[in-house]
Amino acid sequence: MFERFTKDARAVVVLAQEEAARELGHRHIGPEHLLLALVQDAGPAGRALRGHGLEAHDLRSRLARTTTGGDPLDPEALRSIGIDLDAVRQAAEESFGAGALDAPPGRWRPGRRSHVPFTKGAKKSLELSLRHALRLKHKSIGTGHILLGVLHDEDNPAVSILKTSGVDVDALRADVTRLITSEAA
Template sequence: MFERFTKDARAVVTLAQQEAVQELGHQHIGPEHLLLALVQDDGPAGRALRAQGLDARELRARLARTAAGGDPLDPEALRTIGIDLDAVRRATEEAFGEGALDAPPGRWRRGKRMHVPFNKGARKALELSLRHAISLKRNHIGAGHVLLGVLHDRDSPAVWILKTSGVDVHAVRTEVTRLITSEAA
């Protein structure tokens, strides 16, 4: 399917991976990460989202705040069971070097970074982007189609974020569809 993605759609997928793993430290790529990448797109998807007042910096901060679990190393909780987090950090850095605990997030095996997977919602959104492209009589998948795929599932975290941010999801759908069809004309 990715062979049908345009350069801008591939850039969105790549940016979603970077945002999820490097910027937010998440262990998967979800539709919310696709949304974050899409708002930064220069094409119809980004224009439609920004027209509704969505901002990448604010969205990234919101994703960071709403991430499940928060900070995995809670010094107070560890202290109650007899673990001094500062001592653990010092010992780790002495053994493995400064910043050893600051390694980029992701899954590791035997010292090698592993692929961070798309979750079910992101996979579904990407599959639906193909359906939206076909329904708009396109033989390629652009970033706008990816946005339509993300918006398709009304129960996804991305749609929830949009709604709770005051974004009119129907208006975004309508605008991105209008922009896609007007660019093709």
């Protein structure tokens, strides 16, 4: 199937792997990692996502807190000794930037390649990207098709992140479809 992916779509899949393993220290590639890579894309997927207010640093920060089994800092334990983690996080981010208290990157080292498997959800998203390309009568799979594949399943973590970010998923679907259809014309 990857032979039908455009150069940019392949680059997004590679970036999702790098984000998952190197930046976040995760041992899998899920739809949420595809979403993080897509928001960095210069093509229709990235333009649509950024047009809906999404930014890579914010998504990366959310993923660092949500897909590693929760916040690595224990809010209840800190609250029991009089520390308000939300206030500490806000002050740290005001001083040092977004994600200042997030868990450090994983043990990925340059030159050391290890297999990072796709979750069932990521595989399904990539398979659905092919279906969306075929539905739109496109010969290749681009980044916009990958985004449509990710958005197709309402139950995956990427869609949950979008919804909690205040994104209208139906409007995002319509925007990316419009962008990829106009580019193909």
